[in-house]
Amino acid sequence: MNALYSLVLVFALVLIALFGVGSAHMAGLFGTMLPYVAVAVFLAGFASRIIGWAKSPVPFSIPTTGGQQKSLDFIKHDRFDNPVTPGQTFIRMILEVCCFRTLFRNTSVELKDGRVSYASSKWLWLFSLLFHYSFLLIVIRHMRLFFEPVPACIGFVEFLDGIMQIGVPRLYMSDLLILTGLGFLLGRRLKDPKVRYISLVTDYFPLLLIIGIALSGIYMRYFAHVDIIAIKKLTMGLVTFSPVIPAGISVVFYIHLFLVCVLLVYFPFSKLMHAGGVFLSPTRNMPNDTRIKHHENPWNDPNIKPHSYADYEDDFREPMIEAGLPVEKES
Amino acid sequence: MADLPKADELFKSINYTPPSTGWMDTPVDTSPGNWCYPAKAEKLEYLGFPNPREWNPADVDWKLPENWQDIVHEGFKERLDKYRSLKVFMDICVRCGACADKCHFFIGSGDPKNMPVLRAELMRSVYRKDFTMAGKILSTLTGSRVMTEDVLKEWFIYFYQCTECRRCSLFCPYGIDTAEVTMMARELLHLCGVNINWILEPVSNCNRTGNHLGIQPHAFKDIVDFMVDDIEEITGKRINVPINEKGHEVIFITPSGDVFADPGIYTFMGYLMLFDHIGLDYTLSTYASEGGNFGLFTSADMMKKLNAKMYAEAERLGAKWILGGECGHMWRVINQYMDTMNGPANFLEVPKSPITGTVFENARQTKMVHITEFTADLMKHNKLKLDPSRNDHIITTFHDSCNPARAMGLLDEPRYVIKNVVKNFHEMPEQTIREQTFCCAGGSGLNTDEIMEIRMRGGLPRGNALKTVQDENGVNMLSCICAIDRATLIPLANYWAPGVDVCGVHELVGNALIMDGEKERETDLRMEPLPGKEG
Numbered sequence: 001m002n003a004l005y006s007l008v009l010v011f012a013l014v015l016i017a018l019f020g021v022g023s024a025h026m027a028g029l030f031g032t033m034l035p036y037v038a039v040a041v042f043l044a045g046f047a048s049r050i051i052g053w054a055k056s057p058v059p060f061s062i063p064t065t066g067g068q069q070k071s072l073d074f075i076k077h078d079r080f081d082n083p084v085t086p087g088q089t090f091i092r093m094i095l096e097v098c099c100f101r102t103l104f105r106n107t108s109v110e111l112k113d114g115r116v117s118y119a120s121s122k123w124l125w126l127f128s129l130l131f132h133y134s135f136l137l138i139v140i141r142h143m144r145l146f147f148e149p150v151p152a153c154i155g156f157v158e159f160l161d162g163i164m165q166i167g168v169p170r171l172y173m174s175d176l177l178i179l180t181g182l183g184f185l186l187g188r189r190l191k192d193p194k195v196r197y198i199s200l201v202t203d204y205f206p207l208l209l210i211i212g213i214a215l216s217g218i219y220m221r222y223f224a225h226v227d228i229i230a231i232k233k234l235t236m237g238l239v240t241f242s243p244v245i246p247a248g249i250s251v252v253f254y255i256h257l258f259l260v261c262v263l264l265v266y267f268p269f270s271k272l273m274h275a276g277g278v279f280l281s282p283t284r285n286m287p288n289d290t291r292i293k294h295h296e297n298p299w300n301d302p303n304i305k306p307h308s309y310a311d312y313e314d315d316f317r318e319p320m321i322e323a324g325l326p327v328e329k330e331s
Numbered sequence: 332m333a334d335l336p337k338a339d340e341l342f343k344s345i346n347y348t349p350p351s352t353g354w355m356d357t358p359v360d361t362s363p364g365n366w367c368y369p370a371k372a373e374k375l376e377y378l379g380f381p382n383p384r385e386w387n388p389a390d391v392d393w394k395l396p397e398n399w400q401d402i403v404h405e406g407f408k409e410r411l412d413k414y415r416s417l418k419v420f421m422d423i424c425v426r427c428g429a430c431a432d433k434c435h436f437f438i439g440s441g442d443p444k445n446m447p448v449l450r451a452e453l454m455r456s457v458y459r460k461d462f463t464m465a466g467k468i469l470s471t472l473t474g475s476r477v478m479t480e481d482v483l484k485e486w487f488i489y490f491y492q493c494t495e496c497r498r499c500s501l502f503c504p505y506g507i508d509t510a511e512v513t514m515m516a517r518e519l520l521h522l523c524g525v526n527i528n529w530i531l532e533p534v535s536n537c538n539r540t541g542n543h544l545g546i547q548p549h550a551f552k553d554i555v556d557f558m559v560d561d562i563e564e565i566t567g568k569r570i571n572v573p574i575n576e577k578g579h580e581v582i583f584i585t586p587s588g589d590v591f592a593d594p595g596i597y598t599f600m601g602y603l604m605l606f607d608h609i610g611l612d613y614t615l616s617t618y619a620s621e622g623g624n625f626g627l628f629t630s631a632d633m634m635k636k637l638n639a640k641m642y643a644e645a646e647r648l649g650a651k652w653i654l655g656g657e658c659g660h661m662w663r664v665i666n667q668y669m670d671t672m673n674g675p676a677n678f679l680e681v682p683k684s685p686i687t688g689t690v691f692e693n694a695r696q697t698k699m700v701h702i703t704e705f706t707a708d709l710m711k712h713n714k715l716k717l718d719p720s721r722n723d724h725i726i727t728t729f730h731d732s733c734n735p736a737r738a739m740g741l742l743d744e745p746r747y748v749i750k751n752v753v754k755n756f757h758e759m760p761e762q763t764i765r766e767q768t769f770c771c772a773g774g775s776g777l778n779t780d781e782i783m784e785i786r787m788r789g790g791l792p793r794g795n796a797l798k799t800v801q802d803e804n805g806v807n808m809l810s811c812i813c814a815i816d817r818a819t820l821i822p823l824a825n826y827w828a829p830g831v832d833v834c835g836v837h838e839l840v841g842n843a844l845i846m847d848g849e850k851e852r853e854t855d856l857r858m859e860p861l862p863g864k865e866g
Contacts (some may be wrong), residue, residue: 005472049812053422056415059631062667062738062814064500066766070784071693071704074711075747082740084693102429102504105761109432111345115436116795124429139734181597195428197349198444198452200474205427269465274505276422282416283506288666288740295671299413304632306639307538309647312618315539316548323549325617328862 003190006204010259017258022251030254031234034245038261045268046276054282059297061290064283082288089287096284100129116325123184131181134174135210137161138217141172145235167222175218182211204274209263216256226250335784338826342791347432352698355476356442359485361388367491367779370531375524377535378633382524388487393480399523400478404461408523410515411462417515419624420507426450430499430509435770436492439788445491445612446510447499453485454516468698473745487525492785494774495628496658496733501766513775518630526629530776533625537637541620542587548575548617554590555615558600565858566849570607573614577648580685581613584641585656585702586623588814589835595817597856598657598835601844605706605837608846609686609714613654621643622661623814626667635672638664641677641699652682653699656837659732659774659813662701666739670697687712701735703744703812703836707752710751716845719752720853723809723862725839726755728800730793730820731768732813742766745812745836752843757804763796773819787826794827801828809833 007173020026083089095101103125107118131325140157144150162170186207188197198275220226230246231253267273279285313327320327335345342399350357360375366388375383386394396402409605411418430447432438436447452474459466459475466475476482481613483798520526529619533543541549546554555572563569573579589595594779606613619640619826626634645653655665670676679698682691689708691700709715729749735741749756772789788792810829815831824831842855853864 005578006594049422053415053419056412056418058415059413060668060671062416062508064497064506064737065740066501066737067595067740069693071691071741071744072689072708072711075707075743078625078740096504096506099435100504102502102506103427106502107433109438111342111347114339114342115799118760124427128427183658192428193348194431194443195426198426198428198446198448200426201472202474250712257529269463271423271425274425276418277530278505280415280419281506282419283500283508283511290667290670291665291694291699292692293696297671300672301632301635304639304644306636309618309643312539312541316468318682319547319549320575320617323552325552326577327546 002199002201003204003208005201006069006208009201009205010208013209013259013262014216014255018251020258021254027245027254029303030258031245031249032238033259033263038264042264042267045265046273049268049273050276050280053277057298058282058286059299061286061288061295062282063286063288065288069288073239084287084289084292086287087195089285093279093285095141097278098133100125103128124188126180127184127188129181131185134178134181137174138172138178141174144231146239148232148236167213169221169225171222175214175221178214179218180213182214186211202270206266206270209259209266213256213259213263215250216259220250220252220256221261224250224252226253335787338787341784341787342615343533344439345439345788345791347440353796354443354449354452355474359488361484361488363389364782364784365488367527368776370526370528370786373630374528374531374535375526378531378538379530380526380629381522381525382738384524388484391807393484395480395483395525397482402522403478403483403519406519407458407461410518414511416508416511417428420451420512421455421462423505424451424455424507425505426452427504429502429504430507430840433491433502434493434509435496435498435772435792436785436789437632439791440785443784444485445492447493447503447507450489450493451507451509451512453482454512457482472712475594483520483523483525486516490520491527492789494733494770494772494789495776496774497737498733498767498770501737514627517628521629526780527776529779530625530628533776534629534633534637537621537625539746541616541618541640542585542590543621543625544591546591546620551590551617551620552818554596555603558596558601558603559567561856561858562600562604565852565854565856566604566846568607568813568846568848570603572737575616575618575648575835576614577650579614580651581654582645582648582650583613583656584616584619584622586814587621587659588623588818589656590620590859592818593812594821594832594834594838594857595814597838597841598817600856601657601835601837601839601841602702603835603840604844604846605715608716608844609709612646614650616644616648621670622655622658624661625776627660627664631672634664634668638669639673642673642679645676645698646678646838649797651680652694653679654682655699656702656703657812657814657837659815660733661769662732662741663734663738665697665699666735669699684708686714701741701744703741703748706837706840707744707747710748715751717752717820717843718845719754719843721842721861722753722839723755724855725753725806725834725842726757726806726814727753727808727810727834728757728759728760728797728804728806729764729808730771730811730813730816730837731765732816733768733774734813736768740766741812745810748836749839752839755804757800757806758847759796759800761791769793769796771813771816771819771823772814773823778815778819783822787823790819790823790827793820794823797824797831798828801806801831807831810836810839812836
């Protein structure tokens with residue numbers, strides 16, 4: 001049901017853009033106003049979420065360690081799973097953010113022959129990596145629409161992406177890969193009963209929305225053959241703050257753009273913020289050095305004292321003396 | 332207890348297919364067996380915890396304070412402002428499900444609310460309703476819900492089916508730590524007087540008597556004397572054990588389970604024999620006679636209050652540094668909380684082994700060394716005379732305790748010690764050891780008999796791994812470095828791998844140690860005949 005709600009929602013968004021531009025002729029609104037609003041909401045929202053998290057202190061250093069601690073010289077220290085220096089911690093984070101290292105260790109459980117068995121399960125790692133990197137490539141490729149002249153590095157990414165040289169216009173690998181990645185993530189959510197059970201509308205919606213964006217983009221490029229010169233005029237108008245609505249842009253473009261705007265607006269208020277949050281996770285971004293260095297808790301209450309030894313001895317002095325235990329005060 | 336199903340029946344009853352009703356619509360089962368006994372009013376009163384009363388979780392009326400919803404809301408808000416971890420963990424979960432089958436309670440029960448992601452969603456759903464704009468407006472779509480009494484009851488049931496072992500955190504791509512979520516949920520429950528006796532009574536005992544079992548100082552001395560007698564009987568050597576004495580170099584603190592309960596006492600005898608053998612200048616303390624900090628399972632403030640005794644006593648007795656025994660959550664507190672809460676302990680010195688001269692740089696700040704670090708260093712420097720053949724009747728494996736493994740990374744030190752004193756050592760399957768270790772299912776205060784079925788279910792992954800090495804390698808001993816483990820793994824092994832016994836690492840050390848002037852040993856520390864001495 002949650003998947004269906006999300007699908008209906010994404011369709012509704014497509015229809016809004018379709019009728020908004022196609023029938024109501026509000027290209028100005030969809031082509032210039034909304035993108036500005038969306039980018040503004042995205043930036044402000046993203047920043048405010050990060051600031052919101054950062055406002056709360058990290059009272060205790062609580063890294064989850066994934067390997068041998070640094071201790072005696074003859075015991076090999078696992079530097080990147082159990083870092084003690086900022087440098088080691090940085091590398092742990094890089095591996096996490098760039099390689100999804102934690103997901104790489106994923107296993108799945110099965111009950112087999114009267115035993116619990118564990119199998120390596122790297123599909124989630126593989127396909128989420130595929131999805132995220134294709135997304136990144138696609139975003140970089142799209143930057144050519146916002147620069148004049150196009151910087152060489154963007155051209156290079158584009159060249160690599162299309163290096164297979166299939167078809168005209170040349171097929172971008174990332175287009176296929178992102179759909180593969182998204183398809184797996186969606187399929188897994190629907191197929192695995194455990195994951196389906198925990199999935200909310202807010203899990204399906206962004207997946208379907210991004211699928212909608214990818215499909216509309218692919219349709220534009222390979223099937224509708226939209227007027228890319230006109231589109232670039234529009235995008236350049238946006239970045240130079242002199243918006244124009246050139247004639248001859250297909251309504252498909254506005255649908256694509258509208259879905260992107262929705263994604264941008266939705267992003268800061270949703271689980272998509274894991275993109276920012278992963279950097280702030282105290283179990284990963286801290287070194288395991290609290291036995292080595294002092295860590296400060298800003299709200300540590302100095303008034304909390306132990307039940308004092310004096311009170312303890314008052315309570316038990318007689319039997320202590322009788323048992324021959326040393327006491328501070330003979331009764 | 333009586334209706335605990337047989338192991339194979341319990342195994343067959345596990346089903347990973349979730350129910351047909353959504354989790355918000357699946358009512359919580361509060362029938363007996365699903366919860367630990369509530370805390371006695373007198374314990375709450377003594378500790379100054381809110382809403383002390385007699386109540387029963389099976390009743391409809393939990394006798395909550397009238398404004399309990401406000402209390403939870405305010406408490407939640409306060410903790411979001413105090414802990415970035417909580418705020419971030421409430422927001423960034425993408426429900427990828429990588430954690431789902433990592434929890435021992437889920438693996439053994441199939442109850443989807445035992446999937447770490449869903450356990451946290453029990454709290455997140457309320458967070459969304461109370462603290463996010465989208466959750467306030469679009470409740471069903473965003474998975475938010477109002478905090479009702481049923482939700483509170485659900486929290487009580489499921490946050491006391493989490494042992495804060497952090498295994499899920501290891502597998503979470505964002506490092507979301509359910510232990511942190513559980514700790515916060517339990518703090519909120521405490522604010523309404525919803526808590527369990529098996530945590531509150533130890534806390535109250537620790538506060539008054541210094542240890543969670545409530546052993547008073549003279550009784551503590553008696554127990555130590557008994558152990559000294561036993562050591563004399565086994566080795567022919569009378570050793571001296573200083574208690575509460577000032578002016579010694581080291582103060583030794585271990586969980587009181589080692590002092591009190593079988594088989595912990597054998598581990599304790601091992602410590603004492605080792606200290607005598609190397610001539611360590613140390614003392615025990617009755618005031619700080621507990622390493623395990625049950626405050627960790629109530630609130631940050633209580634954890635701090637109980638932990639503070641260690642430094643206070645070290646200062647009073649004029650020790651230079653602290654040596655700590657084999658304990659699980661004690662080391663989580665020492666590694667991740669102690670210096671922050673109660674330090675810096677500048678009246679102490681950076682720990683340096685008086686025998687080998689090794690400076691423990693990794694304990695420079697807390698001034699507290701783990702006994703397996705200390706002993707491994709002794710062994711590396713050949714300071715111990717050992718006869719591993721005295722452990723030839725033991726074929727052992729090693730259980731990594733969750734807390735030292737995942738909050739500290741104490742993995743190889745105990746293995747190094749074991750391999751020096753036991754010839755027959757076998758690792759359990761790799762997905763169940765080291766940082767991936769499985770909980771004993773009795774940690775975080777759940778080591779109580781009224782939830783035995785839940786414990787046995789949660790103990791399945793550990794029990795199964797143990798059974799594997801029992802079948803394949805003839806393992807008959809499960810060694811560990813945690814006093815809670817030494818209590819909880821016994822019923823677990825009896826249930827899932829009958830025939831395997833449980834011991835601490837320093838019991839094995841004590842067996843192998845050749846003390847100066849000792850007689851030829853005929854029994855091990857359990858007074859069982861050594862191999863070849865059965866006659």
